Amino acid sequence: MTTATTRYLRPIAVVDEPAGNICIWHVDVGPDIGLSRLSGAWVLDPDNAPSIQTLIKDRHVVRCGGTDVVERYDIAITGTVDVDATFTAVLAERDSLQERFDSHAAARRTLVVPSWPDVVHPAETAATVRRSREVAEQTGNAFPLARGFNELARAWTQIEKQRLARPFLVDPAGPATRPLPLALHTND
Incomplete structure (x- = not known):
């Protein structure tokens, strides 16, 4: 498993194959720019290879139900999300930031404690x-899991806001808002 550290990420593709169709949901997991994180959804006939390839190519992919659509259509991806x-x-990052805050606050009494968001598994x-x-038959698990990543990315945005609001937490990651730290399967 590796963690993606890129500053910009194309929206991830959450893919499932319900009822003989291929369902793809795009979710923006990059820094918050004020737009919806659920950025596109398609239910495609498996014969529509060009569209399937275009919607998945060069993206991080979340596979639902063990789909092998990437291999079957020979699509180059940037990794499979774990x-x-x-x-x-x-x-781990939220907890690390809290530990760093606690360490820094030990010598000061006037610091405002971070208000960390609930972090829920997708x-x-x-x-x-x-x-x-x-809808469940048409979209399979792609839609619900995309919603899960939407919520995880929103929580991450709140973590980043708390980090950037405290100068002593900015480094070593730096002053730029980071994208969601995607962990990738090592076999990709």
């Missing part, structure tokens, strides 16, 4: 997404 390790990386968020049976 959902559990990405969640763990976000928690699969846990996905389990709460309400869908009609028809």
Whole structure:
């Protein structure tokens, strides 16, 4: 497992293959620019190879249900996201920032304690997404898991705001807002 450290990330592609279709959801996990993180959704016929390839090519991919669409369509991707390790990386960074705050605050009494957001595993968020049976059949798990990544990216934005609001937490990562720390499977 590796962690992506790029400042800009193309939206990730969450992919599933329900009911013989290929469902792709794009989720912006880069620094918050004020737009919706759920940035596109497609349910495609498997014969539409050009569109499938275009929507997945050169992106980080979240696979649902063990889909092999990347291999079947011979699509070059930047990596397969390890959902559990990405969640763990976000928690670890939040906890590390809190430890650094505690260490710095030990010598000062006037610091405002960070207000960290709840960090929820994308699969846990996905389990709460309400869908009609028809929508569930058309989108499979791509839509709920995309919602989970949307929420994780929103929590990460709040973590970054807390980090950047305190000069003693800015380094070593620097003053730029970081994208969600995606952990990737090492076999990609």
